[in-house]
Amino acid sequence: MAITRGRRPWWAGRAARLAVLTIGAVVFLFPFYYMLVGSLQAEPRSDLGGAAPDPGNLTTANYSGINAAISLGTTLLNSVIFAGGVVLCTVVFGLLAGYALAVLDWRGRDSVFAIVLLVQIVPFQLLMIPLYILIVRSYGLSDSYLGMILPFAISPVAVFVFRQFFRTVPRELFDAARIDGASELSVLRFVATPLVRPALLTVVLLTFIGPWNEFLWPFLITKQQDMQPLAVALANYMSNLAGREANPYGGILAGACVLAAPPVVLFALFQSRFTAAELGSGVKG
Numbered sequence: 001m002a003i004t005r006g007r008r009p010w011w012a013g014r015a016a017r018l019a020v021l022t023i024g025a026v027v028f029l030f031p032f033y034y035m036l037v038g039s040l041q042a043e044p045r046s047d048l049g050g051a052a053p054d055p056g057n058l059t060t061a062n063y064s065g066i067n068a069a070i071s072l073g074t075t076l077l078n079s080v081i082f083a084g085g086v087v088l089c090t091v092v093f094g095l096l097a098g099y100a101l102a103v104l105d106w107r108g109r110d111s112v113f114a115i116v117l118l119v120q121i122v123p124f125q126l127l128m129i130p131l132y133i134l135i136v137r138s139y140g141l142s143d144s145y146l147g148m149i150l151p152f153a154i155s156p157v158a159v160f161v162f163r164q165f166f167r168t169v170p171r172e173l174f175d176a177a178r179i180d181g182a183s184e185l186s187v188l189r190f191v192a193t194p195l196v197r198p199a200l201l202t203v204v205l206l207t208f209i210g211p212w213n214e215f216l217w218p219f220l221i222t223k224q225q226d227m228q229p230l231a232v233a234l235a236n237y238m239s240n241l242a243g244r245e246a247n248p249y250g251g252i253l254a255g256a257c258v259l260a261a262p263p264v265v266l267f268a269l270f271q272s273r274f275t276a277a278e279l280g281s282g283v284k285g
Helices: 010-039 061-070 072-102 109-119 124-138 145-152 156-168 171-179 184-195 197-213 216-221 230-244 248-273
Strands: none
Touching: 010 248, 061 072, 061 230, 061 248, 072 109, 072 145, 072 156, 072 184, 072 197, 072 230, 072 248, 109 156, 124 145, 124 216, 145 197, 145 216, 156 197, 171 184, 184 197, 197 248, 216 230, 230 248
């Protein structure tokens, strides 16, 4: 007599997946939790016991201390201007280049796109010295926002993302706008850009992370403390001022929390927007 094996309940697989995802989330979030708790400790603790601190050892003095040392408001504003300028330039130039490479027909288009892809394999460090000579000595843009923004104004990744997304848009939409008398800029502004919003949001978030955390180029280009973004100011604090503080560990973690907060908030707010737009409904027939 054959023995039939019972099937595993449907909820068992779901529970196993939930357990694995929960463990992964805890492992991923633990460094952020440890950083936040460490920034609130009055007495520095660098061991794992600091993950469960004594409530009597918690304070916000580390934030006021790091603010007094590097002026968090000024450095945050510099980071916002730097990252915002890079994002704006990247979106504008990426939209124009991506539209031209995907929608317009012109000689040498595929060759230009191949060059755009090849540029991505060139390390930025390889171009840093000639860029420094060009921007600082030729243009005189040291200690300026424009000097920080220019090397990152055009992103090959943004051009690639927009180009690939525009290629999924039905050509009939663009042709219908041209038949109605719209110019290419009007087609880009009123037809293409609204359809490319998912890619636009992706480019904004991906582009924002780079300049927000960028250290080396702003460190080279800025000598005045009131022009330095937060990443550079925090590094200078670690190398020059941290040794004089009573709790340098807490001050460094407090600055790191402030530096990490904007990207985390942006991704938390817009993570549900990473969806592709339904374009088929815009075409009749």
